[in-house]
Each structure stands twice: as structure tokens, then as C-alpha cells.
Amino acid sequence: MKRKIILLLVTLWISIFIISGCSMMPHLNASAQTVIDTKKELLAEIENALSSGKTKISFVTSDLDQTDFDTLNQNIEGFYGVVKEYQIKSVKFLNKSYVTLNCEISDNYYVEKAFFDEEDIPEEREKARDLYEACKSFLTSLQSKKRSDYEKEKLIHDYIVSNVAYGYPGGKKEPEGDAYSAYGALVLKKAVCNGYAEGMKLLCDLSGVTCKMISGTADGEKHAWNLIKLDKEWYHADLTWDDPEPDETSRIMYTYFNVDDTQMKADHKWNAALYQKAEGNEYNYYRKKDLLCEDYKSFRSKCEDILEKKSPNSIQFMVKDYDQDTYSDDNLQFILRYSGASSLRMQIAGKTPYTMLYFKLQY
Template sequence: SILDSLVKLILIAAIIAATIFLGIKTHEIYRNKMLEKSLKTAHSIEEVAELINSMLSESSPDSISIMVEGVSESELEDINRYISTTSGSIESFEITKNNKKRNKVKFIIRKNETTYVYDCLKNGTPIPGNNEMAIILYNKIKEITGTVIKRGMTDYQKELALHDYLVSNCTYGFGSPDDENEFRAYGALIDCEAVCSGYTEAMTLLLTDAGIKSEIVIGDAGNEHHAWNMVYLNDKWYHLDATWDDPKGMNIISHAYFNISDDEISKDHSWIKDHTRTAADDDMEYFNHSGLVARTPEELTIIATNCYRNTTSDFFEVAISDIESDLSECINDFMNAIGKYTISYSIIERTNFKILIFYK
């Protein structure tokens, strides 16, 4: 009958629809499984950060998905403490339970002023016209490099000039959670107050505009989380920590952490060395490069006297190495040479030498 035929057609159509639906679902499941297999797997929060940093350096995605094993959700919540924020930061993440051991995690990328300026300086990508803070930061970068960098400067001289500008014009902040600028280059260069990530971002932007390659290192120093730069000069990498060259409350420009090696900075900094460049040499280290290392009491008197007489600032630095004589006696010889009865100084202990900071 017509009714029976109609019922059969409806059943056939339902079967066909169900088959198509199951086929689509099966294909989606298969595709998702294949996609998950293609995703890289991280086994620690440091490896998660390394993968994110690598992907952000290659492109500017809105999200990143990776497989995570052995990393807790609370560790993932601190991911921004481990990634190089010049390429973006993590706004949020979503965990998809895959099994007890491995989870798929999707990270949503947030761009900030530093991100836009860095992309513009490095790749020529226009800054969005509605991002006023990024435009202000970009103009400040151009103003600084245009002022402190002179024609004929070597990359070392450019780096030194930019380092000294930053340390001289920025004050270490309190890291208030309510003031994101303190953690960004904007805080360091516009507000003139920042924590280590702000110093490091600012140094990265300045070096990038000067045509000097650099990278950000995430680790620990002084019993707290810390960030600093590595700089590439003459086919070699060196550590540069502008934050620690700006001692709190001292109003000086130090160079104790300017272009130092892995061995030297390891005295008070720690990081996962397998995930960073290797800095094996100290030939571009500030004191070696500037001829400010004294190896005898006589050399200390000569170098310190020259610095005292020729330095226009209220302080100067001298490094001493392999001097076995009593330091106080060496300082007395220097004071006699300049005709003073007393002089204030502080000491920064390094691995290969001591740094003396004299205050006029």
C-alpha cells in the first residue's frame, strides 16, 4: 500500500541519515585522533613553555594546542612566568581530558603592547591604529635609539649605551598585580618603573631596534623567579641582566652582569641550560673589554685613580682578580694616590673576580 511504501521510504531515509551521521562522527573522531597524534608532548612546565615560545616565535597564532603529561593544572596557571612575553602571553587555557596520563591543552594567546611593538620592529608588521599604548611605546623606542646610538658605534657600544640608558632611567618596582605595566616594557620605558620582566622586555625591544639579536631567559635568581637577556655579538652569546645591574636604592649603573658567561652568571642565577643558548666566553664582559680588571695592587691604584679623575659620575667600578694582598691596604694606597683620607665602596662577589664600586 501507499502507507507501507511511505514508511519504508522514511526508514530508508533514516538509515541513510544515520549512516551519514555516524560516518561524519567517525571521521571527526579519526581526524581528532590524528591531530592529537601530530601534537607535540610536553612532560614539564618548562617543556610546555619551550613549545609555546617556539611556536610564537614562528608565527602569531590566536591559540596553541599541545599534549601535556605530568603537569598539574596549578602549574599551567603559572605558565606566563615561563614564557617570553615579547611574542604574546597566555590569556586562558582549556584542558581536554584524554586519559589519566596525557591531556590536550589549548592555550589562548593574548597580545600586549610589547608584542605589537616587537612584531613591528622585527617583522615590519603594522601596529593596530587603535592601540595607543603600543604606538606610544614604539615612538619611545625610536626616540631612545635615535638619541643614544651614534654613527659608527659597534654592536657592543650600542648594547652598552642602551643598557646604561635603561638602568639610569628605570627604577625597580614592587610588582603590584594591579599594575600590569610594571611587568611590561611600557612600565620600564614610559612609566620608568618595572620589575625584571619589564627590564628584560625593554632591553629586547631596544636591542631589536638597534639590529642586535637577543633572547629572553626565564629562571631564578635571589630566591625568586627572574628573567634576563642573552645577547648575540660576534657569533657568540652572552648573558645580560639589566635588572641586577640596577641595584635597589643605590642610584648607580652597575655592569656586573654585562655580557657574562654561563659559568659566571651561574653563581647566583639558575635556569634550564638545555633550553637556552650557551654562553661559553667572557671576552665581551664589561670589565675585561674595558681594561678595568686589576691583577696587582699597583694596577688597582692606577686603574682606580684614572677612573676617579676621569669619570664624571658620582661612582665608578673596578674589578680585581688574583690580588692576594689585604684589600684594605690596597684601598689605602689608592686613597693616598688621590689625596683622600676616606672613600666609600661596596663589593660584588663574582666567580672570577670581585667588583669594587667606589662612591666619590
């Protein structure tokens, strides 16, 4: 009889344990009520938590495994922070895993809280305070008059391209550091692609322009750039590739300013399933300025019209039919005749049929 009672109690305990979803196991996180079973849901949950300043994220999953967590920081935007470590506690017979992500919040989060909610930046976040002052200084000039989102975006693009040099503030490559942050771009004025993209997003956010970061590869190397939303349509903007090397503050190019997916795919790759489709054309720089040329004849006509009205220090066009024979030195001599310049230097960027020709004129 005593043995039957013991077996009955054990059976009852197991039943309660299963019904409660392991809540009686002390080493599992009983508060993890959120269920996440896809990589897309996981990334969205992390982005939402980081943008809210949360340093810990807990949830339950049945389908995700360790391989899904090993590359998290490569797939999230990272603007508001990153995942520093994760813990997985699995219960095999329930086919459940209890996951806790520990996160680190970025300076960008504190800068935006200070601007939007007038919250004090924590005393220990010195870089965040310096970044706040750098943003405030630029925004004062930007907001001096009413501007459209396109005008704001272009001014931000031009400011970063003109003032930031590609490279590492410390002079040497580091796996992590200021070069990858908005702080590196906007305060130290030296950054790599992720720093350019963070600086762009931060200034766009503070200016009311909808902007996201996107990561992928460009010419086979890891790369980051931005997605911009203007009048309900999305565009790509790659400030790093619009910034010439060696750095020249007076030279601003727009090869990758507000381009669509088709043009971007010529030399960039990304996981399209994770991002909005960019199909906008209206606010592409060369279309908006009527500098997009179908062929050499169109290029020459537009070029002559500009040079007859003024003598600019530089001109640039997007041409769809570029090849060395068509745009040879001999065929470009008309620029000197029409402008009165003594010499010109041409720079080429982008791939056919999206080739940018930039001419520097000397008088």
C-alpha cells in the first residue's frame, strides 16, 4: 500500500511538471513566456528589445538551435546594441529550449533618448555625451529652415562624405572599436562602413527621416549601408562607397545615393528576405537632377547645356552605355572647349549600365 501511494505521488508530480511547462525546475527561467521559433521572429524580437534599452531577453523555442545564435550580431542591425552572450537550457523530452540573451546597449540609444525624451545620459557614457553634442551641432544648421526628407537626407549624406575619412581612428585595424560606430564617424571623423551607416541612421533618426541599416557583402567583402524611406518607397544609400579615396572633402559623389535593388545588386549582396524591397526611383540623385544619360549623345547634350551656363569646378553624370572607346579622351575634349578649363580629371564608379562619370575641372 505504501509503495502504491509513493508511485501515485511520483506520477502526480510528473503530470504537474509537464502541464506547467517545467516551471517547477529551479534552474529554468519560468518567466520566459515569449515563444520564438523562426530566425526572422528572433531578429525582430532582439531589435525591438535593444531599441527599448533592454539588456536581457528571455524566450522559449522549439525549433531554434545553437547555430541560430552563433551569428546573431551579423544579422541584427546593431544600431542600438549587440548580443554579448547567450544561455540555452534544453528539456529534450519536451522539445523546448529556454534561452536568455545578455545584451549591451550602444551610445546611439542614449543619444536618441536624450533628444526625444530629454533623458539625462548616464555619467559613465562619456562617448554618448560627445556624440550627442556632435549631433546637436549639425542638427542646429540642418533645422535652420523647413526642408523635405530628401533635402535632409542629402545634407546628411554630404556632411558625412565631406567630413569622414575611411579608416581606423587608432591607425590600425581592430575587430571592434570606434571605427564601427557613429561615434567614430561623427566625433572622431574616421570610420569604416558600419560607422558610416550608423552615423547616417543616427542623424536621419534625429531629423525625422526613416532610415535603417542593412548588412551584406560588396565585392565579396562584409559591408554595411543604409535603407531610406521617402514618400512610402525605399532606397539604398551607401555613403562609404560615395566617399572617394584618397579622401577629398570637396569631392562628393552620388553613385550609391538612393538607388533601387536592381542597381545595388550589380556589386552588393544581402539577404533580401530580411529587408524591405527598395524599388523607388523618383529620388535617385541622377534622375532627380536630370543627369541620367541613356547614351553618349544624351551625355554630351546635357554636359554642353550645363557648361554653356556656368563654369563649374566639377560635374558628374550617370551613363548607361559606358565603355572606354565611347568615352575616350578624344571624345571628351569638348568639355574643355565648352568650359574654358585648362584640364580635366575623370573618375569612374559603378558598373554598367550604372556608371558614374565625375569630372574635376581646372581653370
